[in-house]
Amino acid sequence: MTEDCIFCKIAKGEATASVVYEDRDVIAFLDINPLEEGHTLVIPKKHFVDIWDIDPDTLARVTAVTKQVAHKMAEVLDAQGINTFSASGKPAGQDVFHFHMHVIPLAAGGRTKFSEWWRSSMRRAERPELESLAEKLSL
Numbered sequence: 001m002t003e004d005c006i007f008c009k010i011a012k013g014e015a016t017a018s019v020v021y022e023d024r025d026v027i028a029f030l031d032i033n034p035l036e037e038g039h040t041l042v043i044p045k046k047h048f049v050d051i052w053d054i055d056p057d058t059l060a061r062v063t064a065v066t067k068q069v070a071h072k073m074a075e076v077l078d079a080q081g082i083n084t085f086s087a088s089g090k091p092a093g094q095d096v097f098h099f100h101m102h103v104i105p106l107a108a109g110g111r112t113k114f115s116e117w118w119r120s121s122m123r124r125a126e127r128p129e130l131e132s133l134a135e136k137l138s139l
């Protein structure tokens, strides 16, 4: 645990959160600053900073709970769409440096600000640029 980490405090029950799921390794709770009604955060109980820090098994557990949360949102909020994402690092907009997955439900007829921003920000890449990057990023 990192002493001043609010998510570690929530994981230990030392800070208030509206919890929707909890097991030994993972806890999910409603975001205090929701983008949409029902916006949920899924986090590992153990402190990991970001995508570079978290171990693959814990990430898999977080992802499995994310899927369960998405199904519940479809069932009880009639969510017709879900955005899931995680921000790692300040340039990505990470503000709490304890890994967390956002799960954002979208009601029928709605469209998130997130998806509107995405559509207005995307551009068409050229094939040579993609080939060059694919070579660099090849695992």
Ligand SMILES: [Zn+2]
Pocket: 001, 002, 005, 006, 007, 008, 009, 046, 047, 048, 097, 098
């Ligand atoms: Zn933490």
